[in-house]
Amino acid sequence: MSHEQDSIFIRNFIGVIGMLVGVTILLIIIATVLYEADTEGQRELAIERAERNLAPVGEVRLTGEPMPATMQQASAEEASDEPRSGEEVTQAVCIACHQGNFQNAPAVGDQDAWGERIGKGWETLVSNVYDGYGNMPAQGGSATEEEIRAAIEYMVEDETGLEIPES
Template sequence: MSDHKFDFPKTTVRQVVLAVLGGLFAPLLVIVMIVRLLIGIEASHIPDTDPKAAAAKVEERIAPVAKVDLATVETGPHVNKSGEEVVKAVCSACHAVGALGSPKIGDKASWAPRISQGYETLVKHAIAGIRSMPARGGNADLTDGEVANAVAYMANQAGANFKAP
């Protein structure tokens, strides 16, 4: 075994400079580049400074994917139901059996004094309601025309001769 003492080569100034450049400046350069990149990305963002525009953007982002416009689906031209249809669907709930003291359909005796008031008055009472008789028979969706149809239909069952509009 030879007693070889390893001889470190002398570092030159040039080597020191290179080492410092490589070990210190190269990473520094990379860091500077990354920072500049991040600043660049941030600068390319347009800030939503206008609160209205920002709110609009949020609305746009959270808007439902699909919208179904029920109003346009449901409404077409409204066709008034006939007196018979309205009476069957709404008025007969009370008037078929004389509930709450209502004049029963076809009962001439109880309808006669009411019929004598005239068609217009009866329609007015049926639309606005009178005593225990609810407005529009309790169905607010009925049009004035439909109520008038129903009044004519019911009163005519009891001997009147009203013509629905």
């Protein structure tokens, strides 16, 4: 190879390398601009996803403890559409315990069992159901106050014929 050919080769070689370096820098700049433009939203999204993935699958709720806030919110949203009737609430929420005197829960329509309790009056009964009472966990997360009142009216007054005094 002659000197002349050598220098042509070196010149072309340097030219090609230079071009590649230029393209690389250009790509880095484009990537940086694109990344910067979207990091804020993406970071928030990533944090949100991570939090969702790390959240516990379930929570243990002990007797008398209120519902976890997330469940309260979910059921309040569900319930906010239209209040359910007393019978609907009873069947959906209360019947699990108030059918066979589970843990001393007075059964729907059981005159003797309810007779001992109704003297407390409406206000106390509703708030005891909403906040929880004795062996009954708080039902405030599963039904609104209005629905609880309707359910009590159904399972006590309608089904036993007893009348709960106002308090």
